[in-house]
Amino acid sequence: MRRTICSLKFCLALLAASAVFPQAGNAEDKTYICSISDARECTSEADCKAVELEEILVAPLIIYDLEKKAIVSAAMRDHGREEKIAGIHRTPSDLIIYGHGDDEVWNTIISLKDGTMTGNINSGDATHILFGHCAPNIYPR
């Protein structure tokens, strides 16, 4: 019950952020909270297929901290896992964030117009595509 209430809090925060900040983001925003709604797995051998986030062990809620140059899981069950941000690039309409681990390379594109998010994780012979929505994070880390 407590976990459900806490998950609801995050969802409400995301909705509140979307309401308070009608534009998805601007140059002053230092952190974004992103909710991942869908994922696909693609290889050269088969068509892309939908996968559950649980199956690929990706957190459904991620904070992108551009100031600290890190992305961190904000999910209740998976709190604290993080990655370093290697680079950030802004265009007038999008925020492009990327990084890598030892074996995987990832990138995220956040639309500054409507907060739509797409992400890509390349690991070996497969790529995983994430879809979601982001809003400026009103909760400090």
Add this chain to the structure above:
Amino acid sequence: MLAALAPVHAAQGSVLPLSEAHISQYLKRLSLTEKQKPSVTAIMRRWRQEGEAILKKHGITGQGGKKPGLFQLVGLKGELKSVVQWGRSEASKILTPVQMREFEKIYAEGAVLIRKNLHL
């Protein structure tokens, strides 16, 4: 029962609950015949060997209390899945339906332990 064995495999530093002590306990739980024991033991040892190779490939040691990176495990479950499916298929050829139900229970308990050992 698996929780009682946790210190054993923690000392050995493996994420997988498939030490010889674990396997010995699983064999007892499955009430195997003398004819079944070598084959089931071989399945579990191969699970351990291939599972540890996959974990090593993803840089997972389970030591130091460090959480895996946010995207570090993306391909891990898929790779482990094919190894697990092989083991289940082989086990189903050897075990009775009752034994197979206990086998699945052991697998489910192991999956929980693995998540715990990965600090997830």
